[in-house]
Amino acid sequence: MKPLKSILTCAAVALGLAATTAAAEPAKVGFVYVGPVGDFGWSYEHDQGRLAVEEHFGDAVETTFVESVPEGADAERVLTQMALSGHDLIFTTSFGYMDPTINVAAKFPNVHFEHATGYKNADNVSTYSARFYEGRAVIGTIAGRMTESNKVGYIASFPIPEVIRGINSAYIHAKKVNPDVEFKIVWVYTWFDPSKEADAATALIEQGVDVIMQHTDSPAAMTIAEERGIMAFGQASDMLQFGPTARLSSIIDNWEPYYIARVQAQIDGTWESVSTWDGIAPGMVKIGAFSDRIPADIQAEAQALADSIAAGDYHPFTGPLNKQDGSVWLADGEVADDGTLAGMNFYVEGIEGDVPN
Structure with missing residues (x-):
């Protein structure tokens, strides 16, 4: 015991x-x-x-x-x-x-x-x-400068505020540097479907676009851009390996x-x-390295925009901005509030087509 x-x-x-x-x-x-x-x-x-x-x-x-x-x-x-x-x-x-x-x-x-x-x-x-729209302001600037046809394609997933914000931000900043730019938007109603994304990229190229952006998840569009000799941007990840010549930069989710x-x-x-x-300041949104095919002055312009956003000196949605129907949205110098951005369901002035229901 x-x-x-x-x-x-x-x-x-x-x-x-x-x-x-x-x-x-x-x-x-x-x-x-x-x-x-x-x-x-x-x-x-x-x-x-x-x-x-x-x-x-x-x-x-x-x-x-x-x-x-x-x-x-x-x-x-x-x-x-x-x-x-x-x-x-x-x-x-x-x-x-x-x-x-x-x-x-x-x-x-x-x-x-x-x-x-x-x-x-x-x-x-x-x-x-x-705040992906911050990154899209930067790549929109590059797209507006780099397009030779003045037609930029955008492959969109679903018509939710996040995607609509991205389209608007990219367009606003492409238009600022290139008043003649047009956006061609294709809605694919999927996050990930390489076949649909490739078809959308092909359809955009047939409409004359020479730069493609996307808010879908596969590198299919980048692959098509590489094959067809046009330019594109990586989405969510860098995607350089799928378009070593086509890729200009990327928005990287960190x-x-x-x-x-x-x-x-x-x-x-x-x-x-x-x-x-x-967004960019805390590093949740990163801008991928700039391709050597982007001229140095355009690289500097894009980097300055990213730095200004990160420093809080500039907001991508700063007036004067109108809605698609021409009605005033933001007065000169007025900045969009987060509530409006979070529920965005409209295009800005100049974008053709309707936001799908």
Whole structure:
């Protein structure tokens, strides 16, 4: 029979080991992607952020992801399964996941959710997005300077405010440096469909465009631009490897710092619901290296614009600006407020065609 002191000592050791094991339990963090991680665009860059989390935290974090999840009921099913399987923090990385995120979060109040590009928050739901329109002001300037046909093509995904803002910002700044520029817009109603994106790029080229922008996720348009000898911009990632001659620059989504900070807050127990909308200054939006085919003076002009935006000296939506119908939107020197930008559903003056319903 063991003496009481020995029994108590063993119990204390056992409790200590249990406490250590509990303390060492990794935070379980999930990511849901609308496209494949190999799209070399939107989902690819979010997954680069996930990998950065793993590298930064090591064994303190366990990450999982589900790719190519349609927006809607399928997303709600995937999120429910993640919550049931013990995830502490879940990132939902597409606009169409907004309502599924809110619905599932209401059922799992102890799980924290982060929704990208949405606007609905809850006690356990944060929202985050990037001011991509800042980057589009920069590449719009380059496009306006570089086009020889004065026709710029834009492959658009869905008519949501984020995409409409991007079209408007790119057009405004292309028009500032080239009053003769025209935008040709093709809506493909998908985030990731290389076949549709390639067809859209081909259709734009047949309309005479010699520069292509996109708000879709695959490098298909860049590949077509390379094959057809025109110019293009990388979207979400650099995409240089798909158009070494065609690519002029790119808008790069840099989610790594945000993901690391939010996972750290989860680990520290300081996570709270926030709304984040960052741009060039904090580095969430990065401008890819300029191609050597862009003349030095145009590179300098584009860089100066990016620097001015980052410094807070210039806002891409500064009046005078009119809506498409000619009505005044912003007076001279007036800056658009975030609420209007977040819900933007109109084209600015000069863009042809209607915003789809």
